Amino acid sequence: MPLKALRNFIRLESSGGLILMMAAILSMIIANSPWAEQHAQFFATRTAVVFGSFSIDKALLLWINDGLMAVFFLLIGLELKREVVEGQLSSRDQLVLPVVAALGGFLLPALIFAVINQGDPVALAGWAIPSATDIAFALGVLSLFGKRIPLAVKVFLASIAIVDDLGAIVVIALFYTSQLSLTSLAVSVAGVVVLALMNLFGVRRTAIYIVVGVFIWVAVLKSGIHATLAGIVVALAIPIKTDAEGHSPLKKLEHALHPWIAYAILPVFAFANAGVNLTQVGADQVFSGISLGVALGLVFGKQIGVFVPAWLAIRSGLVRMPEGANWVMLYGVAVTTGIGFTMSFFIGSLAYEYAAASYNDTMKIGVLAGSAISMVWAIVVLFIATRQRPEKPAQVSVR
Numbered sequence: 515m516p517l518k519a520l521r522n523f524i525r526l527e528s529s530g531g532l533i534l535m536m537a538a539i540l541s542m543i544i545a546n547s548p549w550a551e552q553h554a555q556f557f558a559t560r561t562a563v564v565f566g567s568f569s570i571d572k573a574l575l576l577w578i579n580d581g582l583m584a585v586f587f588l589l590i591g592l593e594l595k596r597e598v599v600e601g602q603l604s605s606r607d608q609l610v611l612p613v614v615a616a617l618g619g620f621l622l623p624a625l626i627f628a629v630i631n632q633g634d635p636v637a638l639a640g641w642a643i644p645s646a647t648d649i650a651f652a653l654g655v656l657s658l659f660g661k662r663i664p665l666a667v668k669v670f671l672a673s674i675a676i677v678d679d680l681g682a683i684v685v686i687a688l689f690y691t692s693q694l695s696l697t698s699l700a701v702s703v704a705g706v707v708v709l710a711l712m713n714l715f716g717v718r719r720t721a722i723y724i725v726v727g728v729f730i731w732v733a734v735l736k737s738g739i740h741a742t743l744a745g746i747v748v749a750l751a752i753p754i755k756t757d758a759e760g761h762s763p764l765k766k767l768e769h770a771l772h773p774w775i776a777y778a779i780l781p782v783f784a785f786a787n788a789g790v791n792l793t794q795v796g797a798d799q800v801f802s803g804i805s806l807g808v809a810l811g812l813v814f815g816k817q818i819g820v821f822v823p824a825w826l827a828i829r830s831g832l833v834r835m836p837e838g839a840n841w842v843m844l845y846g847v848a849v850t851t852g853i854g855f856t857m858s859f860f861i862g863s864l865a866y867e868y869a870a871a872s873y874n875d876t877m878k879i880g881v882l883a884g885s886a887i888s889m890v891w892a893i894v895v896l897f898i899a900t901r902q903r904p905e906k907p908a909q910v911s912v913r
Contacts, residue, residue: 530776531654545789591749623815644811808880852888
């Protein structure tokens, strides 16, 4: 069952990546067309929910980034819990390789960005932007090669992405939190306690968890902590154990959400956030510290940060090479992790939420350039790798 769930995850993410790409391209076309202003004005439209003296008033873009992306993080939380409890991250042998690769791939791009932007404290807020990986795009690249890429390699990439997303969650919670409202924070903590008690007493109706989750989302939104984290909290509370009839609330919700995330929510996010008016982009923006830091972090930081620790772990005998893979293929997978796209856009929108518009524009240029170069580079490397016979890794014991 865990392997079947992972197969479905990879299939949906791969096909969803193609729709994501089309949404991004359409956004870029419109942003450079006579309809660019209407496109920007549409997502700047204010929309409010009012209940007596209580209200949430946001631009449509922020409803997408704070609201729809909370649903995306709900799915990430469900996948993370399933993988840790009974999936590819449930044992030491399966955990070591993706964790060491993901850690390297998270830290080195951030270091590259920080070194390039060390003289600009506003720009430096975006240090985590190149550390992200867009799993839908990355698996979409692997899907171009069909069965020539072994399932174990796709599982390796998916596991890296899950650990990578966990790192993003920690970063958002610790570094992208505005001034705290202790009252709202206390209300959200009370909601979390309710979720924990529901889980403890065996409540299995997911609808009740979602209702409490919406309550927590509103409280977290008002507290100053980014509201998407509410999705993670709700996911971790939903029971995973199967009942007498073999039904798992967590797996049922994950199965229901995944198509909506892959085919609707992420493409909408990309359409709303990916557009950059290239006619107004000058050399100073293309070669700014932000765009260079993001692009170089994605292209070089990710591939080196992922591949070198993985190579050391395998060569040392700590872990085995993924079944059916060779070193060139493993390197190609490391290159695909440089496709940051939606997750990089998301972290960038938080980093420069209160900065001048030029910071967001240069961030987007870096994300688009770094992701595009990584995608083309990965396709070339994987084409070479799939033309080779897989190396037979040395028969080493797992310590």
